Amino acid sequence: MSQMKFEIPEIELMKSGHVACPGCGASMAMRYALKALGPKTMVVIPACCWAIIDGPNPCSVNGVPVFHCAFETAAITATGIKAGLKRQGKDDISVLAWAGDGGTFDIGLQAISGAAERNEDIIYVCYDNEAYMNTGIQRSSATPWGAWTTTTPVKNPKERPKKDIVDILLAHHIPYVATASVAYPDDFIRKMQKAKSIRGMKFIHVLSPCPPGWKSQAEESVHISRLAVHSNVFPLYEVDDGYRYTISIQPKKVPVRDYLKYQGRFKHLSEEQIELIQQAADRKWDILMKKVEMGELFMQN
Amino acid sequence: MKDALESNNGKPVFAMSVTDMHKNKTGSWRYMRPIYDEKTPPCIKGCPAGERIPQYFALVKEKRYQDAWHLILEDNPLPGVCGRVCYHPCEGVCNRKDFDETIAIHNLERFVADQNVGNSFPQRFFAEKTGKKTAIIGSGPAGLSAAFQLARKGHAVTIYESLAEPGGMLQMGIPKYRLPREVLEKEINDIKSLGVEIITNTEIGKDKPWQELSDTFDSILVATGATKSRPMQIPGEDLEGVSSGLAFLREFNMQHKRDIKKKIVIIGGGNTAIDCARSAIRLGAYVTIIYRRSRHEMPAVPEEIAEAEAEGVKIIYLTNPIEFIGNGKLEKIKLVQMQLGQPDADGRRRPVPIKGSEFEIEADQVMLAIGEVPKLDFLPEGVHEKWGRVDVDAYQMSNNKGVFACGDSANGPIGTVVDAIATGKRAAIAIDSYLTNQETEFVHYGKVVGFNEINLDYFKKEKRVKQNRNNQKEVLSNFNEVHLGISESDALYEAERCFSCGICTYCDTCLIYCPDVAITKAPDGKGYIINYEFCKGCGLCVHECPRNAMTFEEELKWRIV
Structure with a gap:
């Protein structure tokens, strides 16, 4: 069969009318996540784009209960809700903590670390648009090296690499960690469904293109996401039990330049700087491959 | 939740959502509008007869071989012949050639025809009689194609053939190892089933005078081909x-x-x-x-x-x-x-x-x-010729009103079976409008989809199928057909390879990527509906469409009506 065919649940829980920007990756991600988890789901949203996208009180586009909580408390609020549901005997309801990169990498890190260490039975999805987009594109610790934001202007672009949140979560020895992309909805949905079936803490990191913040064209969102995967900037993989690494989509190894060129936030980069990003992506991939090998070695023993 | 509302006169007791966002018509944000806009694939334009190739491939994919056959017949009544002898210009322009290998359209056409050897024409081809009569001189591909199209419109058709068997160059010229005669016979019989009369052993000008034709028939089509060796x-x-x-x-x-x-x-x-x-x-x-x-x-x-x-x-x-x-x-x-x-x-x-x-x-x-030239000595005086062929206008009509010409006997695209079929079809359309006094409407192709308009992210490289053939030594000792066509599994594989340039295959890509859930499937399952109340006009659907079956247009164009 030549053409990719999607196997996607028909159910649409998220409705039209939300206030995400045109071409928003986060809104696509929520749509897929709810398709995967179904109606028996509760969503916890801290301060982030989705706190707005969902609609003002008393409206909500998500066809499931949504609990808006404080910025740093997504993981602990989800923990509490899950405990309450359990107490009521409604353990079949999945609790989804849905936070941006700010609420995960920076402000909510302590709460997610705590929940992960206790191995709480929640699904934590970080939709990562690589800056504080909702408040006006300020840098976060998820902003990649060299990127423009309003607080890292072109004269002083970001000098530190993106924090490796997946490794941080893996250091907590939780049962399931995965990366996902809105360009591969079937892969994303499969990972969400798998997460739903696993007891304990699950963490899924979704790259979520942001046309205004990335200074990209709205229609390019999926294309850019796909290039992120194939340039090894954002490889898709999953880690079971903390050591079994599996690559989900084999990258076509396109140059990072192809990924960067669609985004105005990288427009100022020089050839040398692009080369550095290329080397970082290659290195990241090589390390990932070593981890895959190591996982296979453990499995044999 | 219901209790909580009732206890406070219908107002929520705490900040709690009671409705969705359906009142927030985000369609007002839009300044560009995505629309479903099917375009012409290069193969259709490349086929002189204009066979609707991706459309019949879609039917093949659903294993609806009879429907696929009917669709080919609309433009070409001789798919079994063309699936064997056509020089397939469609494949030369196929967009897939720039990706891996061109689609084996030729083999698929033959496959569809071969699946239908036991079937006859569908009921919809049998039209009510109009009472108008047309004579066609020559039963080659041009004459047969014209006869088929005219009969389908309800006109009575009589074909005069000088040789003993109908088929023209297909019968006398093309060797049997390329075209077994039972294939030709089957397709001629199908055309005859529409009421087309073929009178063989009758050469106009010798066995029957021209005058008799012009007295009896409302129009005459010259389709004698080029039969005189230079x-x-x-x-x-x-x-x-x-x-x-x-x-x-x-x-x-x-x-x-x-x-x-x-x-x-x-x-x-x-x-x-x-x-x-x-x-x-x-x-x-x-x-x-x-x-x-x-x-x-x-x-x-x-x-x-x-x-x-x-x-x-x-x-x-x-x-x-x-x-x-x-x-x-x-x-x-x-x-x-x-x-x-x-x-x-x-x-x-x-x-x-x-x-x-x-x-x-x-x-x-x-x-x-x-090279061969037409033999046109039977034509009455005054019919203009150009380079030894009948000089026809854009409607295949000569300067003599009611006398048309097509195929190799007319000027225009000449030389191959499919060109003959194409001009025969054109002549039939023109004759039909001549007989019924209506505007002639030929198909006009819109924008042709180019290779760079295909979204290659959705396709992976695959080998083209190979046609089965008889053993090289054996074919030289007899006139058995050299090529044997392709198997059903190969046909399905090959149809699946087609990009279907500009023609929607209902792959759901637009629906799946819409961030605003503004696209739904049409109730009949064929196509999609965009809810413009909510579509923000991000353009993802248009940009991601694998085959360029959508267009992004300025909203203003739609607002000023």
Whole structure:
């Protein structure tokens, strides 16, 4: 069969009318996540784009209960809700903590670390648009090296690499960690469904293109996401039990330049700087491959 | 939740959502509008007959072979013939050629026809009679195509054929190893089933005067083809052993005359030359083709040339005969070597003889296949001709009102079966509007989808299918068909490979990527509906569409009505 065919649940829980920007990756991600988890789901949203996208009180586009909580408390609020549901005997309801990169990498890190260490039975999805987009594109610790934001202007672009949140979560020895992309909805949905079936803490990191913040064209969102995967900037993989690494989509190894060129936030980069990003992506991939090998070695023993 | 609302006069007791966002019509944000806009794939435009290739592939994918056949028939009543003998210009323009390999459209057409050998025309082809009568002179592909299209519109059609069997060049010219006659017979019988009458052994001007036709019929279509071999006009052409290639094919194909000599030389580089050569080699002759230009300029289908060479036909390029030598009977041919000079009117480089390069070869028989011209001496006075063909206008009509011409007997695209079918169809459309006094409506193709408009992220590289064929040694000892078509699994695989450029395949890509859940499936399952109340006009659906079946338009264009 030549053409990719999607196997996607028909159910649409998220409705039209939300206030995400045109071409928003986060809104696509929520749509897929709810398709995967179904109606028996509760969503916890801290301060982030989705706190707005969902609609003002008393409206909500998500066809499931949504609990808006404080910025740093997504993981602990989800923990509490899950405990309450359990107490009521409604353990079949999945609790989804849905936070941006700010609420995960920076402000909510302590709460997610705590929940992960206790191995709480929640699904934590970080939709990562690589800056504080909702408040006006300020840098976060998820902003990649060299990127423009309003607080890292072109004269002083970001000098530190993106924090490796997946490794941080893996250091907590939780049962399931995965990366996902809105360009591969079937892969994303499969990972969400798998997460739903696993007891304990699950963490899924979704790259979520942001046309205004990335200074990209709205229609390019999926294309850019796909290039992120194939340039090894954002490889898709999953880690079971903390050591079994599996690559989900084999990258076509396109140059990072192809990924960067669609985004105005990288427009100022020089050839040398692009080369550095290329080397970082290659290195990241090589390390990932070593981890895959190591996982296979453990499995044999 | 209900309790909480009731306890406070319908207002929530705490900040709690009670409704969704359906009142927030985000469609007002939009300044660009995505629309479903199917475009022309290059194959459809590349096919002279305009067969709707991706559309019938879609039916093949659903294993609806009969429906696929009906769809091909709309444009071409001879898919079994074309699936075997067409030079498939559609494949030459296929966008897939720039990705991996062009789609085997030719093989798929044959596959669909072969799946329907036991089936007859659908009911919808049988129209109510209009009472108008058309005579068609010649039952070749052009005449048959026109007859089919006219009969489908309800006009009475009578075809006059000078030979004993209908089919024209398909019957007398094309060898059986390329086109088994039962395939042709089946498709002619299908056309006859519409009420088309074919009167054989009747040559207009000889067995029946023109006047009789013009008195009886409302319109006449000349579709006699080009059947007169062009002479070489060099010394020795009247020697015994010098004959026309087409005459050899006709006598062999229709009267089964097998008496040929041993050392045969064929002059020419077109399909007739190749057909003569491959037929003669099957009768045990040693065959040499003499062609005055190089292989690059050879008008025959490249696959045919390669097969002829594989079967042992020797081809001498850049050589031209200047004299046939013999004493009453052909013994030798005097040849001269050529070189290519400046391009001439048709763009091919003109061959120029090299002085002093003359040489001789031995031969018992020469077949001339340097082209054929129509025989139009039956036409009444006053019908304009141009380069020996009937001079027709854009509607295939000659200067004589009611007299139309198509195929090789008219000027316009000539030479191949599918061109004949295409002009036959065109003539039928024009005749229909002439008979019913209506505007003629030909198909106008819109924007053709280019390779760079295909979203390659959705396709992976795959090999093209290979047609099965008979054993090389066996095919040379008889006239059994060389190619055997493709299997069902290969056909399904190949149909699936098609990009379906510009034609929606209901792949759901637009629906799945819509961030605003504004796209839903149409109730009949064929197509999608965009909810413009909510579509923000991000353009993801248009950009991601694998096959460019959508267009992004400025919203203003839609707002000012």
